[in-house]
Amino acid sequence: MSIHHRMRHAVALTLALLLALLLGAPLASAVAGPASTAHADLDAYIRERMDATGTPGLSYAVVGPDGPVHQRSWGHDGRGAPVTADTPFLWGSVAKPVTATAVMTLVQDGRLALDDRVVDHLPAFRFGGAEHASEVTVRHLLDQTAGIPAAATFKVTDCHDPDCPPPADRISALDDVTPLGPPGAEYAYTSANYLLLAAVVEAVTGRPYAEYLRTRVLRPAGMDGAVADGASARERRLAPGHQLMWGRPAAVADGYDEHGAAYGYTGGALHDLAAFAALQLRRGKAPDGARILTEESVRLMRTEGTLASGEGTGYGFGWRVGGLEAPLDKAVWHIGASPGYSAMLFLLPGQNQALVIQQNLHGLLQDEAIMEVGFGAARILAGGEAPSDAPSMWLYDLTIWGTTALAVLMLLAAARSVQLLIRRSALRTSRARRVMVTALWAVAGALPGVLLAMLVKFMGVEQAWSWFPDLCIALWVAAVAGVLVIGLRLAGAVRPARRRESPAVRENPAVVAAAPGSDVPAVQ
Structure with missing residues (x-):
């Protein structure tokens, strides 16, 4: 290249740099055009689903390893205040991968083993009789194969009285429940398994589950505003959730289970849920680089469980693994609900990004329609299209x-x-x-x-x-x-x-x- 051409190239480069400095924002916006278009499609779809279900308030984010790359909040909370990224929600069963993370920290520390018998930590555990109970392990609780039927959930969960007993004092309600089969023989999703895990954590650590969770998972992950007990719910001014009353949303769901964080009463603001998703995208590394989870723990948590028959369960340790149609067939995910609230978390490992959504509306009879916003939005984010035949109520x-x-x-x-x-x-x-x-x-x-x-x-x-x-x-x-x-x-x-x-x-x-x-x- 001649000197003349080099000079022209240098001048052009200099002018381009100056233009970039002067018009940095517009240029950045133009470069981010395709992503912004995808996010605009997400915004439009989610607003459409909000209107279809009558959801009063929603907050969502697209998350990368370093945190949110796009986020939006719409509507109002149960007290009429505008929903923002700082508005706390409850996450329902999205609490389960959070709980599994806490359990795995004890396993990493050598204070608990996956094949420990539950009765060794909870001598009062008598589910299915002494013989059956003696064969149930921590692993069975994590991957939902302890043989506890789904209907047993209501025997030990959603206790909203001020004097509700702690997890260990609730397990006797399972004594007369008939097991589905020997431990490891049947998969059955039930929050009772995760209430038992809270009792195990408390027995091993000698501390309330919420306190251990906050020390070993929430704070290190940057989830400082998370709700994990009654005190934090009051401190964060958690508003009542909404349920439909003859077709119209009403802020009537104001119950909170003081000892229910392990199975469904963990919550927080959008940045708290996004921080947990980012932790998973970083495969267990905290924002400061310290490890909350080891690579082996992350692998185990995302590995589908297998029954004694060899059949896969579709569930890992606190995570649902696959089970969805392409392009979400490789997703690691969980959805959850507590009365008046619902949440969704989808990890897309192939794209190294995640989607988190929180809503302040839920009811069991509207579950499919309300949760569709997460599945449809995740499909869009993964490069697919949302189903055209969205479920009705x-x-x-x-x-x-x-x-x-x-x-x-x-x-x-x-x-x-x-x-x-x-x-x-x-x-x-x-x-x-x-x-x-x-x-x-x-x-x-x-x-x-x-x-x-x-x-x-x-x-x-x-x-x-x-x-x-x-x-x-x-x-x-x-x-x-x-x-x-x-x-x-x-x-x-x-x-x-x-x-x-x-x-x-x-x-x-x-x-x-x-x-x-x-x-x-x-x-x-």
Whole structure:
């Protein structure tokens, strides 16, 4: 290259550098064009899902190894304040990989082994009888293969009373639960496994689980604003979450399980959840370079469990592994919910990035529709397209409006029964017909009470109210009205008949004796 060309090249380079310095922001924006377009697509999709589900507040971030590279917050919290990146949410079962991280720090320190028997740390553990309990290990709890059925979750979780017992004092509720099979034979996802892990951590360390978690995981990972117990929830001014009440979100979910951080009551602001995702992308390294997790711990946590039959479980240690269609087939992920809150975390190892989403709305009958925002957004981030046939909330609509219609029907039936009893005007019918009609109303009146009893038996009173407030109200009203209908109809069936008398009968009561089919004795 000639001197002349070198000079022209140098001048051009200098001018380009000066232009870059003067117009740095526009140039940076132009360079980031493709990523910004992808993020704009994410923004649009997430806002669309918020509108579809009526979610009051949401906060999300695309995360790289060094933290968020794109984040947005919309809506309001349960007190009406605008949602920002500093607004705390609860994460539900996204707490499970956080718990597994804490457990693995004890394993790394040699204070706990994956194949330790749970009874060696919790002598009161008697799930399935002494023989079964003696075979359950820490590994079985982590990968959800201890044989505890999913229905047992409600026996030990979602305790919102101020004097709720600590984890070790709840495990006796599992004593009469029948195991699904020997430990390691069946996979069943249940928060009971992770409540037991909290009890194990407390037994090994001699400290409350939340305190150990904060010392060994949350603070080193940069999750300083995380919620892990009642004190931190109050300090962070955690607002009530939202649940649908007859189709409209209401900030009624204000319960908190003081000892539930291990399975679902960990939470925090967007930067806290993003910090945990970044920790995982750095494969266990804290922001200062120190190791919270070893490479081996990270590998074990993301390795799919295998049953005794050789079948894969789709679950590692606190992580769901794969199980989704491409381009998310290699994702490591977890979703979670507590009453009124939901969260999602997707690790995309091939792209070295993650997606975290927090919402202040959840209900079990709307779970699929509410969680779709995470799966669709993760597909977009991974280079795919969100499904065009997003799930609706038809199950919720069918259940709540059907139950409400039943409650209205029972109230109308109760009012009609009062009217009939006062007037005694349904007495022209035969006794057999009255008995048949009364029996039919007894069955109809008992139905709401039976449904409410089944719900309470399956979940417990507190859990049923926490997860299904509007359904419980509708069933309770229907059940009370049904009892009234039964009582009033029975009273009407056994009460003596009073017929409408014609003037001739009133003037000559003896005529009654000649009335065909009369049940009234003739006047002597």
